[in-house]
Amino acid sequence: MSSLTDQTASELLERMRSGDVSAEQIAAACLDRIARHDPAVGAFLRVGGDEALAAAADVDRRRRGGQAVGLLGGLPVAVKDLICVRGQVTTCGSRMLANFVPPYDATVVERLRAADGVLLGKTNLDEFGMGGSTENSAFHPTRNPWDLERIPGGSSGGAAACVAARMAPLSLGTDTGGSIRQPSALCGVVGLKPTYGRVSRFGLVAFASSLDQIGPLARTAEDAALLLEAIAGHDPRDSTSAPAPVPPYSQTVRQPLSGLRLGRVREHYGEGLDEQLAAATEQALDVYRSLGAQIRDVSLPHSRYAIATYYIIAPCEASSNLARYDGAHYGHRTDERQMRADLRQEQRRLEAAGDTAGVDQLDTPLVRLYRQSRAEGFGAEVKRRIMLGTYALSAGYYDAYYLKALKTRRLIRGDYDQAFAEVDLIVGPCTPTAAFPLGAKLNDPLAMYLGDLYTVGTNLAGLAGISIPCGATREGWPIGLHLQAPAFEEDRLLRAAYMFQQVTAWHQRRPDLP
């Protein structure tokens, strides 16, 4: 059975077409592997075993009956638990939404179903997508399949780990500042963040609305192309989704690009970049040279402001997006009886002390409900960002923070425009370091934030980016190469990634799981 889970989505699809293997067998193989290895890895929050088998059997039935089958033809797909699936708990990795059951499917889930993808289960993440290690999940951390004592990256850590561990050939993640690409790099898989507007956000629980995108994770460029093709395209329910037509990525991905001009970003080789990763990136550039590509140095002068800009804009939007989780409308509600008893006691204490000002300032029951529910329901990182955003949007600070960040965002976008006037793709390291041990940066948020150094610019500029395996550290931990493309040039990204994978074997390495 292991051979089935070792195969790529494209290989499995070919075998299903030829009648050699059934969707049900593939789903069963994945479920089997999840059952064996996920207790150690923790990639999944929930696995939809019976439903997955039933959906796969349905595809098999239709295929045997000679009926048309969708693009994904019965392939299993894992879905990050920030994306709504009708009738299934969608927690967003938060205690706040531990019981939230959406009554509707996200547009991407509708499209997965329409393409005959088989929903395998919901993957773990940093709470609401906030974090770079998946340690901020309210339920359990996910571990890196290459070393269970290390983090898989985040926030789509479950999405990357389940693909690396061969539990699913395909998975959907979300990327706000690098949340698909960074875990893909650290887990040694392919992860693509589409152009803002390429994929509908309807049904994606918002973290930072102007930055969030859903994208595919897989082991090869071909597989990522297949999944992207299935989910991309305009959605009238998302005003920010682009009406641009979707190219047939899965058909064009194998066409090599000639005369490819790659831009090497000078600013990406500064301090903070691990020398092993710098070396791997240089070797990847050599690979491209050998494929006929030209490498030029380009500059993104404002990229040094990208982290600061990102950590203003994203928290500002998050502070507003997460306001609805107040215990009255959505989310965890504190024990109201206890809360009211506490409140009465506080009032009596203040009255006894003759503190009339204190009595006057005491929370109303409603305000206390909000405060206490939110205090209990959110984790530390989410609270940190809500406070950052609330502060930055406050009267008197708005101009200095939010407005300035918007201006910087435009400058960063301008840098990219200039660079793309000279090159077809921008290439560089995806992360400054390989996977680090669990807990290493848990108490150092700033160090954690710097892990997004090379990826946040893509989101701020609304462009497309992909991470592909390009090496390994001496210890064997994966290294990712980051390619960025102008808006709506996912096709170019995927073809460049395919070219690289045709002449390298990094994507074929597999972690040894006990």
Add this chain to the structure above:
Amino acid sequence: MNASPYEIVVGLEVHVQLKTRSKLFCRCSTQFGAPPNTQTCPVCIGMPGALPVMNQEAIRLAIKTALALNCEIPAFTKWDRKNYYYPDLPKGYQISQYDLPLSQHGFLEIQDPKGRFPARRVRIIRAHLEEDAGKSMHDEAAGQADSRIDLNRAGTPLLEIVSHPDLRSPLEAKAYLTELKLLLGYLQVSDCNMQEGSLRVDANINLHLATPDGPVATPIVEVKNMNSFRAVERALAYEAPRQYQVWLETGQRLGDVPKQTRGWDDQAQLTRAQRHKEESSDYRYFPDPDLVPVRITAQQVDALRRELGELPAQLRQRLEATYGLDPYDSDVLVNQGRELVDYFIAVADASGDGKRASNWVQQEVLRYLNEQSATIDRYPVGPAALAELLAAVAQGLVDTSRGREVLQYMVERGVGAAAAMQHLGIQAVDSSELVRLCQELLAANPRIVADVRSGKQQAIGALVGQARKRSPNANPAEIKRICLELILGTE
């Protein structure tokens, strides 16, 4: 003219629900009165993951209204989030417009035909779109925990129309609201029903005083919870002397204290300070990243301008210029709405006498409609039939009071003027017959003849009464004319 020690300064914020079929950012119905929470979807209840999509019809209605309010329509407008926590606000923010509203810098003219205040051009600061919140139904009596929320209203398009503080009395405030409501009715953009909440008013009021140290403005107070235009008038009439009293007691000026919010208690007929602990004063506005900015072209604006039709102010002018009405009459007619004006115009055109048509429509038709609480489309006499009657009156075939009887008959039986007159036995009285009648009366009333000769012409009135007893169809004016001629001779 004003003996009052202060001048009242009022600005109004009016929220008007626009009459779109669906909500501002989703496809739920906006119908009033459905069972609670039946007109909701993931979008308007702020379900995690749901996204807003703008309703083009709301933009259209908003621009039409803004144009009618003489506002500028910028080419670019956007949506902002107004962040605050409240149980009736499911997302924790309201989608509104902050620094780039859909329209600005307009005005609405008000006047009082009775001359109680000078004609005024009330400047409009801005009119912007936003989504309505849900409705909290607090049940304080049932215990602390029992509050219910109806989200049917959440997401209904609201146009917020903010005036400059250009109003100088409660009466002017009421006139502004009346004129605004009339305008919205002519545009057919809103039901303007204060009871159903489709029109809501908040007032900002303070006083300007002349003191020995120069002019002084008192702190601005926002008054809420007013459920009718009358309540607005009363609340402001209550609030002004109250503020004057506070000024006498505290000497507080504008800027000395934060803006206070007071609620109007209609039962007690007074305003009370409202506790506002649960509402933040810092709304942390920022552009809504879920929505794209709206671009409005000159062509779109022009097309909507062409759809406006004739608005109340223009219509009043036309009635005065074309039909010779005075401002009072044109005001009464126009304030009844477009349908009644159309009826009047049809009667006036067909009868060729605007002034007479106006009198009859105001006195007879409106009286009937008021009695029946009906609108003009339910009036049984069409404009052509009424015009026919008015023509008969004009020709002296029937006098005014007989004419009323004829109209009454037309209303009851649904017949035309000619048939009604025939049925009532009204026919033209031959003028030689009338002269003979007058001669008989003069002969029988020498005292009256003497009175008239000595200059008391009004004594003729008694003869008119006697003449009509003998010949009901005789025209009183004609009788008067003939009698005078017979007594005084033609000059």
